[in-house]
Amino acid sequence: MATSTQTIAILGAGAWGSTLAMLAQAQGHRVRVWDRRTAPDLAGVLQGAEVIVSAVSMAGVRPLAGAVQKIGIPPQAILVSATKGLDPVELLTPTQIWAANFPNQAVVVLSGPNLSVEIRQGLPAAAVVASRDPWAATQVQRALSSDRFRLYTSSDPIGVELGGTLKNVIAIAVGVCDGLQLGTNARSALVTRGLAEMIRVGSRLGARPETLNGLSGLGDLLATCHSPLSRNYRVGYGLGQGKPLGQVLAEIEGTAEGIHTAPVLLKIAAQHGIPVPITHEVQLLLQGQTTPVAALARLMERQLKSE
Structure with a gap:
Protein backbone atom coordinates (compact mmCIF):
# COMPACT_ATOMS: atom_id res chain seq x y z
CA MET A 1 0.00 0.00 0.00
CA ASP A 156 -7.28 13.17 18.11
CA PRO A 157 -3.63 12.45 19.04
CA ILE A 158 -4.13 12.91 22.80
CA GLY A 159 -7.02 10.44 22.76
CA VAL A 160 -5.09 7.85 20.78
CA GLU A 161 -2.03 8.25 22.98
CA LEU A 162 -3.89 8.12 26.29
CA GLY A 163 -5.81 5.03 25.23
CA GLY A 164 -2.60 3.11 24.66
CA THR A 165 -1.10 4.39 27.89
CA LEU A 166 -3.94 4.12 30.41
CA LYS A 167 -4.98 0.61 29.41
CA ASN A 168 -1.67 -0.75 30.77
CA VAL A 169 -2.74 0.07 34.33
CA ILE A 170 -6.13 -1.56 33.81
CA ALA A 171 -4.41 -4.63 32.37
CA ILE A 172 -2.48 -5.07 35.61
CA ALA A 173 -5.77 -5.00 37.53
CA VAL A 174 -7.35 -7.56 35.19
CA GLY A 175 -4.30 -9.78 35.54
CA VAL A 176 -4.73 -9.67 39.32
CA CYS A 177 -8.37 -10.66 38.89
CA ASP A 178 -7.40 -13.66 36.77
CA GLY A 179 -4.54 -14.58 39.09
CA LEU A 180 -7.09 -14.77 41.89
CA GLN A 181 -9.33 -16.91 39.63
CA LEU A 182 -12.34 -14.67 40.23
CA GLY A 183 -14.07 -15.70 37.03
CA THR A 184 -15.45 -14.21 33.83
CA ASN A 185 -18.10 -12.05 35.51
CA ALA A 186 -15.53 -10.22 37.63
CA ARG A 187 -13.12 -9.84 34.72
CA SER A 188 -15.84 -8.39 32.47
CA ALA A 189 -16.93 -5.91 35.12
CA LEU A 190 -13.35 -4.84 35.74
CA VAL A 191 -12.58 -4.32 32.03
CA THR A 192 -15.77 -2.30 31.57
CA ARG A 193 -15.20 -0.10 34.59
CA GLY A 194 -11.57 0.24 33.57
CA LEU A 195 -12.67 1.65 30.23
CA ALA A 196 -14.94 4.09 32.06
CA GLU A 197 -11.95 5.21 34.13
CA MET A 198 -9.88 5.69 30.98
CA ILE A 199 -12.63 7.78 29.37
CA ARG A 200 -12.97 9.93 32.51
CA VAL A 201 -9.26 10.74 32.47
CA GLY A 202 -9.07 11.18 28.73
CA SER A 203 -12.08 13.47 28.51
CA ARG A 204 -10.70 15.76 31.21
CA LEU A 205 -7.37 15.96 29.38
CA GLY A 206 -8.91 16.84 26.03
CA ALA A 207 -9.49 13.46 24.38
CA ARG A 208 -12.70 12.59 22.55
CA PRO A 209 -14.67 9.77 24.22
CA GLU A 210 -15.27 8.09 20.87
CA THR A 211 -11.51 7.78 20.39
CA LEU A 212 -11.18 5.85 23.66
CA ASN A 213 -14.04 3.63 22.52
CA GLY A 214 -12.09 2.82 19.36
CA LEU A 215 -9.06 0.75 18.36
CA SER A 216 -6.50 2.69 20.39
CA GLY A 217 -8.62 2.62 23.54
CA LEU A 218 -11.10 -0.23 23.88
CA GLY A 219 -9.33 -2.29 21.22
CA ASP A 220 -5.96 -2.02 22.92
CA LEU A 221 -7.55 -2.62 26.32
CA LEU A 222 -9.12 -5.88 25.15
CA ALA A 223 -5.88 -7.12 23.57
CA THR A 224 -3.82 -6.29 26.64
CA CYS A 225 -6.30 -7.73 29.12
CA HIS A 226 -6.89 -11.00 27.29
CA SER A 227 -3.44 -12.20 26.30
CA PRO A 228 -0.62 -13.83 28.25
CA LEU A 229 1.67 -12.09 25.75
CA SER A 230 0.92 -8.79 27.53
CA ARG A 231 3.61 -7.90 30.05
CA ASN A 232 1.25 -5.72 32.09
CA TYR A 233 -1.34 -8.49 32.32
CA ARG A 234 1.41 -10.92 33.38
CA VAL A 235 2.52 -8.56 36.14
CA GLY A 236 -1.00 -8.47 37.53
CA TYR A 237 -1.45 -12.21 37.13
CA GLY A 238 1.72 -12.91 39.07
CA LEU A 239 0.71 -10.53 41.85
CA GLY A 240 -2.70 -12.17 41.97
CA GLN A 241 -0.97 -15.51 42.52
CA GLY A 242 0.78 -14.04 45.54
CA LYS A 243 4.23 -13.55 44.01
CA PRO A 244 6.28 -10.50 45.06
CA LEU A 245 6.69 -7.82 42.40
CA GLY A 246 10.44 -8.39 42.11
CA GLN A 247 9.94 -12.05 41.27
CA VAL A 248 7.22 -11.24 38.72
CA LEU A 249 9.43 -8.71 36.93
CA ALA A 250 12.30 -11.18 36.84
CA GLU A 251 10.06 -13.67 35.02
CA ILE A 252 9.06 -11.38 32.15
CA GLU A 253 11.11 -9.82 29.36
CA GLY A 254 10.90 -6.13 28.52
CA THR A 255 9.22 -3.24 30.28
CA ALA A 256 5.73 -3.33 31.78
CA GLU A 257 4.93 0.38 31.36
CA GLY A 258 1.82 0.19 33.54
CA ILE A 259 4.05 -0.05 36.61
CA HIS A 260 5.54 3.37 35.82
CA THR A 261 2.29 4.86 34.50
CA ALA A 262 0.18 4.25 37.62
CA PRO A 263 1.93 6.73 39.98
CA VAL A 264 2.09 9.43 37.27
CA LEU A 265 -1.58 8.94 36.47
CA LEU A 266 -2.44 9.34 40.15
CA LYS A 267 -0.66 12.71 40.19
CA ILE A 268 -2.52 13.86 37.09
CA ALA A 269 -5.84 12.66 38.52
CA ALA A 270 -5.19 14.51 41.78
CA GLN A 271 -4.42 17.74 39.91
CA HIS A 272 -7.66 17.54 37.94
CA GLY A 273 -9.91 15.99 40.57
CA ILE A 274 -10.55 12.83 38.56
CA PRO A 275 -11.66 9.69 40.44
CA VAL A 276 -9.44 6.73 39.44
CA PRO A 277 -10.26 3.95 41.94
CA ILE A 278 -8.77 1.11 39.88
CA THR A 279 -5.49 2.94 39.34
CA HIS A 280 -5.37 3.78 43.06
CA GLU A 281 -5.68 0.14 44.07
CA VAL A 282 -3.13 -0.96 41.45
CA GLN A 283 -0.59 1.52 42.81
CA LEU A 284 -1.16 0.41 46.41
CA LEU A 285 -0.61 -3.17 45.28
CA LEU A 286 2.56 -2.30 43.36
CA GLN A 287 3.92 -0.53 46.45
CA GLY A 288 3.15 -3.54 48.64
CA GLN A 289 0.66 -1.52 50.71
CA THR A 290 -2.28 -3.86 50.11
CA THR A 291 -3.02 -7.40 49.01
CA PRO A 292 -4.78 -8.49 45.80
CA VAL A 293 -7.80 -9.74 47.76
CA ALA A 294 -8.11 -6.52 49.77
CA ALA A 295 -7.72 -4.34 46.66
CA LEU A 296 -10.49 -6.14 44.77
CA ALA A 297 -12.70 -6.13 47.86
CA ARG A 298 -12.42 -2.32 48.17
CA LEU A 299 -13.40 -1.88 44.55
CA MET A 300 -16.51 -4.03 45.09
CA GLU A 301 -17.41 -2.18 48.30
CA ARG A 302 -17.35 1.32 46.79
CA GLN A 303 -20.42 3.50 47.22
CA LEU A 304 -23.34 2.41 45.05
CA LYS A 305 -24.16 4.71 42.10
CA SER A 306 -25.61 4.75 38.62
CA GLU A 307 -23.43 3.47 35.79
Whole structure:
Protein backbone atom coordinates (compact mmCIF):
# COMPACT_ATOMS: atom_id res chain seq x y z
CA MET A 1 0.00 0.00 0.00
CA ALA A 2 2.99 2.31 0.27
CA THR A 3 2.91 4.99 -2.43
CA SER A 4 6.67 5.45 -2.72
CA THR A 5 9.92 4.28 -1.19
CA GLN A 6 10.99 6.39 1.78
CA THR A 7 13.88 6.48 4.22
CA ILE A 8 12.55 5.54 7.65
CA ALA A 9 14.57 5.74 10.87
CA ILE A 10 13.43 3.50 13.74
CA LEU A 11 14.79 4.69 17.08
CA GLY A 12 14.68 1.74 19.48
CA ALA A 13 15.41 -1.92 18.70
CA GLY A 14 13.22 -3.55 21.32
CA ALA A 15 10.29 -5.82 20.49
CA TRP A 16 8.07 -3.05 19.12
CA GLY A 17 10.81 -1.12 17.34
CA SER A 18 12.05 -4.28 15.63
CA THR A 19 8.49 -5.14 14.58
CA LEU A 20 7.93 -1.70 13.08
CA ALA A 21 11.24 -2.01 11.24
CA MET A 22 10.09 -5.34 9.83
CA LEU A 23 6.80 -3.82 8.68
CA ALA A 24 8.55 -0.90 7.01
CA GLN A 25 11.08 -3.15 5.27
CA ALA A 26 8.26 -5.36 3.98
CA GLN A 27 6.85 -2.28 2.25
CA GLY A 28 10.13 -1.73 0.45
CA HIS A 29 11.35 1.27 2.43
CA ARG A 30 14.97 2.06 3.25
CA VAL A 31 15.04 1.33 6.98
CA ARG A 32 17.69 2.29 9.50
CA VAL A 33 17.45 1.14 13.11
CA TRP A 34 19.13 2.84 16.05
CA ASP A 35 19.74 1.09 19.35
CA ARG A 36 21.61 2.93 22.11
CA ARG A 37 23.42 -0.27 23.11
CA THR A 38 24.74 -1.32 19.70
CA ALA A 39 24.47 1.64 17.32
CA PRO A 40 25.59 4.91 18.91
CA ASP A 41 25.75 6.73 15.54
CA LEU A 42 22.38 8.44 15.91
CA ALA A 43 23.30 11.18 13.43
CA GLY A 44 23.98 8.61 10.73
CA VAL A 45 20.63 6.91 11.28
CA LEU A 46 18.78 10.25 11.16
CA GLN A 47 20.51 11.57 8.05
CA GLY A 48 18.04 11.97 5.20
CA ALA A 49 15.20 10.28 7.10
CA GLU A 50 11.74 11.29 5.93
CA VAL A 51 9.93 9.46 8.73
CA ILE A 52 11.48 9.10 12.22
CA VAL A 53 9.79 6.60 14.52
CA SER A 54 10.54 6.68 18.25
CA ALA A 55 9.93 3.25 19.78
CA VAL A 56 11.99 3.53 22.95
CA SER A 57 10.64 2.97 26.46
CA MET A 58 9.11 5.93 28.29
CA ALA A 59 12.29 6.47 30.32
CA GLY A 60 14.26 6.96 27.12
CA VAL A 61 11.96 9.44 25.39
CA ARG A 62 13.17 12.67 27.00
CA PRO A 63 16.94 12.03 26.58
CA LEU A 64 16.39 10.75 23.02
CA ALA A 65 14.33 13.78 22.03
CA GLY A 66 17.07 16.04 23.39
CA ALA A 67 19.76 14.15 21.48
CA VAL A 68 17.80 14.31 18.23
CA GLN A 69 17.18 18.03 18.74
CA LYS A 70 20.93 18.66 19.10
CA ILE A 71 21.64 16.79 15.88
CA GLY A 72 18.77 18.38 13.97
CA ILE A 73 16.45 16.88 11.36
CA PRO A 74 15.03 18.13 8.04
CA PRO A 75 11.99 20.42 8.48
CA GLN A 76 9.82 18.13 6.36
CA ALA A 77 10.64 14.99 8.37
CA ILE A 78 7.68 13.45 10.20
CA LEU A 79 8.18 12.40 13.83
CA VAL A 80 6.20 9.35 14.93
CA SER A 81 5.86 8.35 18.59
CA ALA A 82 5.17 4.66 19.24
CA THR A 83 5.80 4.78 23.01
CA LYS A 84 3.06 4.16 25.57
CA GLY A 85 3.64 5.88 28.90
CA LEU A 86 3.68 9.12 30.90
CA ASP A 87 6.64 11.26 31.85
CA PRO A 88 7.07 11.35 35.66
CA VAL A 89 8.90 14.70 35.57
CA GLU A 90 6.44 16.97 33.78
CA LEU A 91 3.47 14.57 33.55
CA LEU A 92 3.56 14.70 29.75
CA THR A 93 2.82 12.12 27.08
CA PRO A 94 5.65 11.04 24.74
CA THR A 95 4.19 13.02 21.85
CA GLN A 96 3.99 16.15 23.99
CA ILE A 97 7.71 15.77 24.77
CA TRP A 98 8.57 15.43 21.08
CA ALA A 99 6.36 18.39 20.17
CA ALA A 100 8.02 20.55 22.84
CA ASN A 101 11.45 19.77 21.38
CA PHE A 102 10.26 20.17 17.77
CA PRO A 103 7.46 22.78 17.79
CA ASN A 104 7.58 23.25 14.02
CA GLN A 105 7.71 19.55 13.12
CA ALA A 106 4.78 17.32 12.18
CA VAL A 107 4.30 14.85 15.06
CA VAL A 108 2.23 11.68 14.78
CA VAL A 109 1.27 9.10 17.41
CA LEU A 110 0.94 5.42 16.45
CA SER A 111 -1.00 3.20 18.83
CA GLY A 112 -3.38 0.26 18.86
CA PRO A 113 -3.96 -3.35 19.91
CA ASN A 114 -0.59 -4.53 18.67
CA LEU A 115 1.06 -7.50 20.34
CA SER A 116 4.41 -7.52 18.56
CA VAL A 117 4.83 -11.30 18.78
CA GLU A 118 1.66 -11.86 16.75
CA ILE A 119 2.62 -9.27 14.13
CA ARG A 120 6.04 -10.86 13.67
CA GLN A 121 4.25 -14.17 13.11
CA GLY A 122 2.40 -12.58 10.18
CA LEU A 123 -0.97 -12.42 11.94
CA PRO A 124 -3.24 -9.49 10.97
CA ALA A 125 -3.47 -6.36 13.13
CA ALA A 126 -4.74 -2.79 13.02
CA ALA A 127 -3.69 0.47 14.65
CA VAL A 128 -4.30 4.21 14.54
CA VAL A 129 -2.03 7.05 13.45
CA ALA A 130 -3.15 10.40 14.83
CA SER A 131 -1.94 13.95 14.36
CA ARG A 132 -3.15 17.53 14.27
CA ASP A 133 -1.58 17.54 10.82
CA PRO A 134 -3.85 15.41 8.57
CA TRP A 135 -1.21 15.23 5.83
CA ALA A 136 1.38 13.79 8.23
CA ALA A 137 -1.02 11.13 9.54
CA THR A 138 -1.91 10.12 5.98
CA GLN A 139 1.75 9.89 4.99
CA VAL A 140 2.51 7.52 7.86
CA GLN A 141 -0.63 5.53 7.13
CA ARG A 142 0.45 5.02 3.52
CA ALA A 143 4.04 4.25 4.45
CA LEU A 144 3.32 1.48 6.97
CA SER A 145 -0.04 -0.02 5.95
CA SER A 146 -0.10 -3.44 4.34
CA ASP A 147 -2.48 -6.34 3.82
CA ARG A 148 -1.49 -7.56 7.29
CA PHE A 149 -1.24 -4.24 9.14
CA ARG A 150 -4.17 -1.86 8.64
CA LEU A 151 -3.77 1.73 9.81
CA TYR A 152 -6.58 4.21 10.42
CA THR A 153 -6.03 7.97 10.72
CA SER A 154 -7.33 10.20 13.51
CA SER A 155 -7.26 13.89 14.35
CA ASP A 156 -7.28 13.17 18.11
CA PRO A 157 -3.63 12.45 19.04
CA ILE A 158 -4.13 12.91 22.80
CA GLY A 159 -7.02 10.44 22.76
CA VAL A 160 -5.09 7.85 20.78
CA GLU A 161 -2.03 8.25 22.98
CA LEU A 162 -3.89 8.12 26.29
CA GLY A 163 -5.81 5.03 25.23
CA GLY A 164 -2.60 3.11 24.66
CA THR A 165 -1.10 4.39 27.89
CA LEU A 166 -3.94 4.12 30.41
CA LYS A 167 -4.98 0.61 29.41
CA ASN A 168 -1.67 -0.75 30.77
CA VAL A 169 -2.74 0.07 34.33
CA ILE A 170 -6.13 -1.56 33.81
CA ALA A 171 -4.41 -4.63 32.37
CA ILE A 172 -2.48 -5.07 35.61
CA ALA A 173 -5.77 -5.00 37.53
CA VAL A 174 -7.35 -7.56 35.19
CA GLY A 175 -4.30 -9.78 35.54
CA VAL A 176 -4.73 -9.67 39.32
CA CYS A 177 -8.37 -10.66 38.89
CA ASP A 178 -7.40 -13.66 36.77
CA GLY A 179 -4.54 -14.58 39.09
CA LEU A 180 -7.09 -14.77 41.89
CA GLN A 181 -9.33 -16.91 39.63
CA LEU A 182 -12.34 -14.67 40.23
CA GLY A 183 -14.07 -15.70 37.03
CA THR A 184 -15.45 -14.21 33.83
CA ASN A 185 -18.10 -12.05 35.51
CA ALA A 186 -15.53 -10.22 37.63
CA ARG A 187 -13.12 -9.84 34.72
CA SER A 188 -15.84 -8.39 32.47
CA ALA A 189 -16.93 -5.91 35.12
CA LEU A 190 -13.35 -4.84 35.74
CA VAL A 191 -12.58 -4.32 32.03
CA THR A 192 -15.77 -2.30 31.57
CA ARG A 193 -15.20 -0.10 34.59
CA GLY A 194 -11.57 0.24 33.57
CA LEU A 195 -12.67 1.65 30.23
CA ALA A 196 -14.94 4.09 32.06
CA GLU A 197 -11.95 5.21 34.13
CA MET A 198 -9.88 5.69 30.98
CA ILE A 199 -12.63 7.78 29.37
CA ARG A 200 -12.97 9.93 32.51
CA VAL A 201 -9.26 10.74 32.47
CA GLY A 202 -9.07 11.18 28.73
CA SER A 203 -12.08 13.47 28.51
CA ARG A 204 -10.70 15.76 31.21
CA LEU A 205 -7.37 15.96 29.38
CA GLY A 206 -8.91 16.84 26.03
CA ALA A 207 -9.49 13.46 24.38
CA ARG A 208 -12.70 12.59 22.55
CA PRO A 209 -14.67 9.77 24.22
CA GLU A 210 -15.27 8.09 20.87
CA THR A 211 -11.51 7.78 20.39
CA LEU A 212 -11.18 5.85 23.66
CA ASN A 213 -14.04 3.63 22.52
CA GLY A 214 -12.09 2.82 19.36
CA LEU A 215 -9.06 0.75 18.36
CA SER A 216 -6.50 2.69 20.39
CA GLY A 217 -8.62 2.62 23.54
CA LEU A 218 -11.10 -0.23 23.88
CA GLY A 219 -9.33 -2.29 21.22
CA ASP A 220 -5.96 -2.02 22.92
CA LEU A 221 -7.55 -2.62 26.32
CA LEU A 222 -9.12 -5.88 25.15
CA ALA A 223 -5.88 -7.12 23.57
CA THR A 224 -3.82 -6.29 26.64
CA CYS A 225 -6.30 -7.73 29.12
CA HIS A 226 -6.89 -11.00 27.29
CA SER A 227 -3.44 -12.20 26.30
CA PRO A 228 -0.62 -13.83 28.25
CA LEU A 229 1.67 -12.09 25.75
CA SER A 230 0.92 -8.79 27.53
CA ARG A 231 3.61 -7.90 30.05
CA ASN A 232 1.25 -5.72 32.09
CA TYR A 233 -1.34 -8.49 32.32
CA ARG A 234 1.41 -10.92 33.38
CA VAL A 235 2.52 -8.56 36.14
CA GLY A 236 -1.00 -8.47 37.53
CA TYR A 237 -1.45 -12.21 37.13
CA GLY A 238 1.72 -12.91 39.07
CA LEU A 239 0.71 -10.53 41.85
CA GLY A 240 -2.70 -12.17 41.97
CA GLN A 241 -0.97 -15.51 42.52
CA GLY A 242 0.78 -14.04 45.54
CA LYS A 243 4.23 -13.55 44.01
CA PRO A 244 6.28 -10.50 45.06
CA LEU A 245 6.69 -7.82 42.40
CA GLY A 246 10.44 -8.39 42.11
CA GLN A 247 9.94 -12.05 41.27
CA VAL A 248 7.22 -11.24 38.72
CA LEU A 249 9.43 -8.71 36.93
CA ALA A 250 12.30 -11.18 36.84
CA GLU A 251 10.06 -13.67 35.02
CA ILE A 252 9.06 -11.38 32.15
CA GLU A 253 11.11 -9.82 29.36
CA GLY A 254 10.90 -6.13 28.52
CA THR A 255 9.22 -3.24 30.28
CA ALA A 256 5.73 -3.33 31.78
CA GLU A 257 4.93 0.38 31.36
CA GLY A 258 1.82 0.19 33.54
CA ILE A 259 4.05 -0.05 36.61
CA HIS A 260 5.54 3.37 35.82
CA THR A 261 2.29 4.86 34.50
CA ALA A 262 0.18 4.25 37.62
CA PRO A 263 1.93 6.73 39.98
CA VAL A 264 2.09 9.43 37.27
CA LEU A 265 -1.58 8.94 36.47
CA LEU A 266 -2.44 9.34 40.15
CA LYS A 267 -0.66 12.71 40.19
CA ILE A 268 -2.52 13.86 37.09
CA ALA A 269 -5.84 12.66 38.52
CA ALA A 270 -5.19 14.51 41.78
CA GLN A 271 -4.42 17.74 39.91
CA HIS A 272 -7.66 17.54 37.94
CA GLY A 273 -9.91 15.99 40.57
CA ILE A 274 -10.55 12.83 38.56
CA PRO A 275 -11.66 9.69 40.44
CA VAL A 276 -9.44 6.73 39.44
CA PRO A 277 -10.26 3.95 41.94
CA ILE A 278 -8.77 1.11 39.88
CA THR A 279 -5.49 2.94 39.34
CA HIS A 280 -5.37 3.78 43.06
CA GLU A 281 -5.68 0.14 44.07
CA VAL A 282 -3.13 -0.96 41.45
CA GLN A 283 -0.59 1.52 42.81
CA LEU A 284 -1.16 0.41 46.41
CA LEU A 285 -0.61 -3.17 45.28
CA LEU A 286 2.56 -2.30 43.36
CA GLN A 287 3.92 -0.53 46.45
CA GLY A 288 3.15 -3.54 48.64
CA GLN A 289 0.66 -1.52 50.71
CA THR A 290 -2.28 -3.86 50.11
CA THR A 291 -3.02 -7.40 49.01
CA PRO A 292 -4.78 -8.49 45.80
CA VAL A 293 -7.80 -9.74 47.76
CA ALA A 294 -8.11 -6.52 49.77
CA ALA A 295 -7.72 -4.34 46.66
CA LEU A 296 -10.49 -6.14 44.77
CA ALA A 297 -12.70 -6.13 47.86
CA ARG A 298 -12.42 -2.32 48.17
CA LEU A 299 -13.40 -1.88 44.55
CA MET A 300 -16.51 -4.03 45.09
CA GLU A 301 -17.41 -2.18 48.30
CA ARG A 302 -17.35 1.32 46.79
CA GLN A 303 -20.42 3.50 47.22
CA LEU A 304 -23.34 2.41 45.05
CA LYS A 305 -24.16 4.71 42.10
CA SER A 306 -25.61 4.75 38.62
CA GLU A 307 -23.43 3.47 35.79
